[in-house]
Amino acid sequence: MSPKGIPEAVIAAVSGEEHPIAPFLRMDRMPHIWCSTCGIGTTVKALAAAFEKLGTDLDKVAIVSGIGCTGRVAGYVRLDSFHTTHGRPIPFATGLKLANPELDVIVFSGDGDLVAIGGNHFIHAARRNMDIKVVCVNNFIYGMTGGQVAPTTPLTALTSTTPYGNAEPPFNLCHLAAACGANYVARWTALHVRRLTKAFTEILVKPGFCFVEIITPCSTLYARKNRLGTGLDIMKYYHDNTVIEHGADPAEADIVFGGPIICGKFVERDRPTWLEYQDQHLTERLGEKYFRAKALQEACER
Amino acid sequence: MKADPVGVRTGTFYLDGDRAAAEGAIAAGCRFFAGYPITPSTECAEHISERFPEVGGIFIQMEDEIASITAIIGAAWGGARSMTVTSGPGVSLMMENIGLAAMLETPCVVANVQRGGPSTGLPTMVGQADVMQARWGSHGDYEIIAYSPQSPQEAFDFTVKAFNMAEKYRTPVMVLLDECVGHMVEKVVIPPADAIEVEPRRLTDAAKGEYLPYAYGDDLVPDMAEAGMGYRFHVTGLTHDERGYPEMSVRCQDWLVPRLVAKIRQSADDIVEFDEENADGADVVVVSYGISARVSRMAIDLAREEGIEVGFFRLRTIWPFPEKRIAELAKKIKAFVVVEINLGQIFYEVERCARGQCETLLSPHAGGGVHDPEDILKVIEKGAKAK
Amino acid sequence: MRREIRITGFGGQGVILSGVIVGKAASIYDEKNATMSQSYGPEARGSACSTQILVDDKEILYPYIRESDVLVAMSQEGYTKFLGELKADGVLIYDEDLVNPGEIKKGIKAYPIKAQRIAETDLGRKIVTNIVILGFMTAVTKAVPKEAMVEAIKTSVPKGTIELNLKAFERGYDAFREGAGEQVEEGSGARSGAE
Ligand SMILES: Cc1ncc(C[n+]2csc(CCOP(=O)(O)OP(=O)(O)O)c2C)c(N)n1
Ligand code: SF4
Numbered sequence: 001m002s003p004k005g006i007p008e009a010v011i012a013a014v015s016g017e018e019h020p021i022a023p024f025l026r027m028d029r030m031p032h033i034w035c036s037t038c039g040i041g042t043t044v045k046a047l048a049a050a051f052e053k054l055g056t057d058l059d060k061v062a063i064v065s066g067i068g069c070t071g072r073v074a075g076y077v078r079l080d081s082f083h084t085t086h087g088r089p090i091p092f093a094t095g096l097k098l099a100n101p102e103l104d105v106i107v108f109s110g111d112g113d114l115v116a117i118g119g120n121h122f123i124h125a126a127r128r129n130m131d132i133k134v135v136c137v138n139n140f141i142y143g144m145t146g147g148q149v150a151p152t153t154p155l156t157a158l159t160s161t162t163p164y165g166n167a168e169p170p171f172n173l174c175h176l177a178a179a180c181g182a183n184y185v186a187r188w189t190a191l192h193v194r195r196l197t198k199a200f201t202e203i204l205v206k207p208g209f210c211f212v213e214i215i216t217p218c219s220t221l222y223a224r225k226n227r228l229g230t231g232l233d234i235m236k237y238y239h240d241n242t243v244i245e246h247g248a249d250p251a252e253a254d255i256v257f258g259g260p261i262i263c264g265k266f267v268e269r270d271r272p273t274w275l276e277y278q279d280q281h282l283t284e285r286l287g288e289k290y291f292r293a294k295a296l297q298e299a300c301e302r
Numbered sequence: 303m304k305a306d307p308v309g310v311r312t313g314t315f316y317l318d319g320d321r322a323a324a325e326g327a328i329a330a331g332c333r334f335f336a337g338y339p340i341t342p343s344t345e346c347a348e349h350i351s352e353r354f355p356e357v358g359g360i361f362i363q364m365e366d367e368i369a370s371i372t373a374i375i376g377a378a379w380g381g382a383r384s385m386t387v388t389s390g391p392g393v394s395l396m397m398e399n400i401g402l403a404a405m406l407e408t409p410c411v412v413a414n415v416q417r418g419g420p421s422t423g424l425p426t427m428v429g430q431a432d433v434m435q436a437r438w439g440s441h442g443d444y445e446i447i448a449y450s451p452q453s454p455q456e457a458f459d460f461t462v463k464a465f466n467m468a469e470k471y472r473t474p475v476m477v478l479l480d481e482c483v484g485h486m487v488e489k490v491v492i493p494p495a496d497a498i499e500v501e502p503r504r505l506t507d508a509a510k511g512e513y514l515p516y517a518y519g520d521d522l523v524p525d526m527a528e529a530g531m532g533y534r535f536h537v538t539g540l541t542h543d544e545r546g547y548p549e550m551s552v553r554c555q556d557w558l559v560p561r562l563v564a565k566i567r568q569s570a571d572d573i574v575e576f577d578e579e580n581a582d583g584a585d586v587v588v589v590s591y592g593i594s595a596r597v598s599r600m601a602i603d604l605a606r607e608e609g610i611e612v613g614f615f616r617l618r619t620i621w622p623f624p625e626k627r628i629a630e631l632a633k634k635i636k637a638f639v640v641v642e643i644n645l646g647q648i649f650y651e652v653e654r655c656a657r658g659q660c661e662t663l664l665s666p667h668a669g670g671g672v673h674d675p676e677d678i679l680k681v682i683e684k685g686a687k688a689k
Numbered sequence: 690m691r692r693e694i695r696i697t698g699f700g701g702q703g704v705i706l707s708g709v710i711v712g713k714a715a716s717i718y719d720e721k722n723a724t725m726s727q728s729y730g731p732e733a734r735g736s737a738c739s740t741q742i743l744v745d746d747k748e749i750l751y752p753y754i755r756e757s758d759v760l761v762a763m764s765q766e767g768y769t770k771f772l773g774e775l776k777a778d779g780v781l782i783y784d785e786d787l788v789n790p791g792e793i794k795k796g797i798k799a800y801p802i803k804a805q806r807i808a809e810t811d812l813g814r815k816i817v818t819n820i821v822i823l824g825f826m827t828a829v830t831k832a833v834p835k836e837a838m839v840e841a842i843k844t845s846v847p848k849g850t851i852e853l854n855l856k857a858f859e860r861g862y863d864a865f866r867e868g869a870g871e872q873v874e875e876g877s878g879a880r881s882g883a884e
């Protein structure tokens with residue numbers, strides 16, 4: 001915000017200046033495909049803001065997405081970015097990170113992508129404490145394919161494949177990530193841009209598997225099917241129904257249709273990452289023979 | 303470029319094909335391996351898990367084969383030479399992402415130690431029925447390069463070649479071993495590092511901001527950037543333009559997909575390898591590959607004792623297929639006899655290339671063992687009687 | 690000339706290592722070609738364990754045993770399973786404490802040895818039974834030169850056990866020379882452990 005309270009974007013538009021996050025985006029790809037009042041764009045902006053705050057060297061950041069509306073994020077950020085296959089951004093990111101540990105590797109994808117088709121990769125990457133940052137845009141639905149039920153869809157909610165209401169209990173993603181061993185677990189909504197930005201600044205410097213779930217409006221499909229109103233109405237719903245409770249037990253933070261949304265930073269711990277554990281263990285077992293030991297030694301001395 | 307001596311275990315060894323392939327990979331500079339255990343390929347993964355810590359490689363056993371193939375693609379974009387190894391059921395799971403590798407033009411190597419199929423089939427017994435899967439398994443049009451070693455020595459040699467071709471043409475390359483070659487122990491000579499040629503990655507030297515991930519020259523192969531080099535490039539499995547940006551149009555599809563196919567097809571002469579013996583003057587030419595090629599030669603000896611003029615044609619690479627040479631031979635001979643441990647796969651390929659110029663006969667085997675040379679002989683005898 | 694050798698026993702007897710040693714000796718320390726494969730899968734679970742070694746001056750084209758020239762049996766189960774593939778005039782080597790060969794067909798040249806007992810009592814280590822029997826097989830069949838076998842043992846067994854293994858090999862080798870493992874008369878129906 002400018003001192004006068006006029007949004008920066010508006011000033012930029014009026015003055016012909018570049019939007020402040022333009023350098024972070026592939027402006028040559030605009031306009032994007034997302035519906036107006038879709039929440040995905042907001043989450044991307046929060047990430048850009050976090051980079052700016054931290055002064056991150058963007059040449060060393062890579063974004064990996066799967067397939068879905070959220071999966072398109074990789075295509076809009078001006079970073080090394082990989083739009084992979086449905087459900088597989090986590091194993092892709094695993095290979096990328098291990099081949100070049102210098103990179104900050106962020107997985108940015110949808111709920112269906114990460115925990116339905118990709119669910120097995122999700123739990124195992126968390127178990128291994130792979131040093132990747134996983135951002136899940138949870139809109140409770142398969143957006144890209146037209147609004148089918150997802151493993152996150154709350155009970156009774158309507159989708160195009162649950163025309164009489166969803167009768168399957170959903171996953172509580174934060175509970176899942178925490179139970180599997182993630183180093184950092186938080187939930188925010190697309191309304192909480194400031195807190196979300198802060199969460200991003202935290203995970204960008206935190207080693208290990210970090211998970212941020214963002215409850216996000218799919219205004220076109222989920223909201224319309226369930227008569228939740230416009231994007232703005234949903235933001236209002238988030239405003240009125242969010243309960244912020246840092247340190248809450250994620251097991252107690254289930255999401256119920258029409259109920260409150262418990263948000264906050266639920267888990268922050270320091271299990272060694274996969275590579276740290278390998279390095280430590282193999283150095284102990286193999287000593288000099290462990291090839292990476294020398295490099296690690298040099299890094300320590302530096 | 304010569305191989306990095308760190309990874310080359312020079313010497314003479316008594317090794318099985320799986321482990322020889324592992325040594326070939328390490329010699330070729332493979333430093334990232336992701337895999338999931340499956341008979342009869344597991345020895346390769348086990349061997350790499352033991353060797354990698356000493357050479358600076360990262361070994362990870364993933365949660366399944368889908369994760370394994372995807373991780374090696376990611377690792378390639380992170381700058382590593384990478385490989386996974388599996389068998390039929392695992393390859394079936396990998397197929398979507400083998401297509402991703404082809405579409406992103408990612409150099410990587412997938413070894414398939416073939417066992418009897420379909421489904422779980424014969425886990426511990428030999429098969430060669432995945433050759434068409436290797437060619438066509440992922441959806442859409444693409445070309446693949448595939449090698450077929452007939453011995454542990456070739457498992458080493460061809461795995462090195464596979465890495466080189468993967469880099470040269472920016473494509474996934476398959477090494478199609480079979481259970482027999484994978485599990486057979488035989489003498490393997492690993493040459494000194496300076497005798498092993500290693501193809502360097504085709505990295506771009508474009509100025510930052512000017513790099514186009516899918517711009518290409520005469521050889522149709524674009525130069526690559528790796529994450530972290532500062533190019534801030536984008537790649538996608540969607541149909542994409544020079545910039546790597548998605549474009550959903552017939553125009554773009556036409557610009558992209560024919561090139562993916564052509565970059566391999568137009569270089570077939572550089573890639574295709576075969577052994578030929580006495581084929582030109584023969585009445586019957588036996589076409590075979592992998593372990594079946596060795597068994598075929600026994601049958602050829604028997605047929606020659608009977609006075610039949612038999613030639614031999616062995617595929618060292620299966621894909622791309624040696625179309626030109628098969629077509630030439632078809633004009634000179636009476637019949638091809640294709641010997642493979644399946645119920646007719648390369649057989650149809652040979653028949654296609656022969657274009658009716660000669661007979662094409664199959665000596666099939668459903669899997670679980672190798673042919674009886676006597677059975678092959680019968681088909682050769684039939685071929686000799688063809689007009 | 691092609692020679693097909695089957696070694697069989699139960700898990701833990703070092704059957705596969707024996708196969709590796711013979712194959713390595715022939716192909717690396719002698720100038721022959723040799724392939725070795727082991728039986729895998731359900732058939733390799735439990736007690737039966739076997740390896741096949743093919744030795745030839747020429748390249749080995751057929752990768753499996755068709756008719757074995759030599760069967761080395763260290764277990765009853767393995768013996769029963771693989772006797773059928775032994776040539777009519779093949780060589781049968783067996784540990785007479787572990788295998789009861791029953792009626793041996795005419796033509797088969799049978800050589801019993803108490804390899805396990807030699808390993809246990811003379812050398813104090815049952816674990817080298819396989820190497821004792823390899824020594825014996827080397828002397829009986831001359832399929833692979835003794836020097837090549839010695840080199841192959843040196844590069845195949847764990848570092849600290851080379852001496853013990855070489856001793857075991859010599860004991861087995863000498864057992865034949867000393868006549869301890871004399872050929873059983875054809876069709877004599879030798880009994881196990883008959884002393
Ligand atoms: C193997 C495979 N199966 C199915 C699809 C179709 N598909 C594309 S996106 C998608 C679901 C996306 O849902 P989500 O991950 O929640 O992303 P959103 O669109 O909601 O952001 C599906 C099923 C596919 N691309 N690949
Ligand atoms: S369909 Fe839903 S998730 Fe997809 S862009 Fe539109 S609003 Fe966003």
Ligand SMILES: [Mg+2]
Nearest residue numbers: 110111141143
């Ligand atoms: Mg979704």
